[in-house]
Amino acid sequence: MIDMETDAKIRNYVLYLLNNSSxxxxxxxxxxxxxxxxxxxxYIDGCMITSVLSIYDMTGRKEFLDFADSFVSWxxxxxxxxxxxxxxEKNLDNVNAARNLFALYDLTGREKYRKAIETVRHQLDIQPxxxxxxxxxxxxxxxxxxxxxxxMAQPFxxxxxxxxxxxxxxxxxxxxxxxxxxCMKDPKTGLYYHGYDESRKMYWADPVTGCSKNFWLxxxxxxxxxxxxxxxxxxxxxxxxxxxxxxxLKDVAEAILPYQDESGMFWQVVNYPHEKGNYxxxxxxxxxxxxxxxxxxxxxxxxxxxxxxEKAFEGIxxxxxxENEDGTxxxxxxxxxxxxxxxxxxxxxxxxYYSEPVVENEAxxxxxxxxxxxxxxxxx
Numbered sequence: 001m002i003d004m005e006t007d008a009k010i011r012n013y014v015l016y017l018l019n020n021s022s023x024x025x026x027x028x029x030x031x032x033x034x035x036x037x038x039x040x041x042x043y044i045d046g047c048m049i050t051s052v053l054s055i056y057d058m059t060g061r062k063e064f065l066d067f068a069d070s071f072v073s074w075x076x077x078x079x080x081x082x083x084x085x086x087x088x089e090k091n092l093d094n095v096n097a098a099r100n101l102f103a104l105y106d107l108t109g110r111e112k113y114r115k116a117i118e119t120v121r122h123q124l125d126i127q128p129x130x131x132x133x134x135x136x137x138x139x140x141x142x143x144x145x146x147x148x149x150x151x152m153a154q155p156f157x158x159x160x161x162x163x164x165x166x167x168x169x170x171x172x173x174x175x176x177x178x179x180x181x182x183c184m185k186d187p188k189t190g191l192y193y194h195g196y197d198e199s200r201k202m203y204w205a206d207p208v209t210g211c212s213k214n215f216w217l218x219x220x221x222x223x224x225x226x227x228x229x230x231x232x233x234x235x236x237x238x239x240x241x242x243x244x245x246x247x248x249l250k251d252v253a254e255a256i257l258p259y260q261d262e263s264g265m266f267w268q269v270v271n272y273p274h275e276k277g278n279y280x281x282x283x284x285x286x287x288x289x290x291x292x293x294x295x296x297x298x299x300x301x302x303x304x305x306x307x308x309x310e311k312a313f314e315g316i317x318x319x320x321x322x323e324n325e326d327g328t329x330x331x332x333x334x335x336x337x338x339x340x341x342x343x344x345x346x347x348x349x350x351x352x353y354y355s356e357p358v359v360e361n362e363a364x365x366x367x368x369x370x371x372x373x374x375x376x377x378x379x380x
Contacts (some may be wrong), residue, residue: 044362051374167235183196232298246301282316
């Protein structure tokens, strides 16, 4: 549980981030800031707004809803088109932010949010797939599935089909998880590899399995969060599928907990603790904490997993949550970005994952941290 002093500090930290951010200039989106580019519709902001709406759901404080509404409304036009978003880009990352449209439509009744849901849903009709049926991560990464993509697309896909399409394509969403289990799960450890190339042509892919080389923490965190969030918006009439996702969540949770550091956190490359260059990483740890806590709350996981989630959250607070000289908080230990292939020749080696910048106050770490925090509040 969270003590009163820490609770107050975290709430003030969230308000500090919101008070210094707008849709045009969010202080938590360091990728955009470092690139010197104008902000656009993206998953980083999407994750942050998801966490803000979770705080609103827990506290009922209108300032959080007002911020989320104002932020998203800046992008969404009255006809349902979305500023800077192009479905033809066929990038799963761009689906993630649309998850917030469901809640905002229900909470505000603004019809443009309902129309925008359809705009994004159209992308999934044209999104390329591997032969087994799972979406490509991006059109620019042909034949590739990344664990990240399950979080980016499947909770939105499942919620849309459940809420607006009479569950017509729910099984398709479910089968995409099954494909990942079949292709990307390591039979020895039970962990999942970051990426899979069906063609086996990418230099980072194993020529036999098609998988990348290592278990990157944040990708596993995205995957666990995808499992719990997708299951939570399913109709329980999908009896087998609903319970199978819960089984997948329990299996990967069982697989990763032996690698939990005594601090409570997890390592950037999960199964090489203390190796030179490796470090305890915030975003992946926070995602796992969130998935464990929410999974236990919803009855998907036994209580012992929630205890591990609490330990992970406490580990982040003790290791990377600190005060600036002016008394404001900062959250460190966040891997800025990591991927496979592309113009930077990202080879999936351990050395590669260790080499990416580590930053503070970035939403890929802050948003999961807030989501885990709200799960702890729900337990009190």
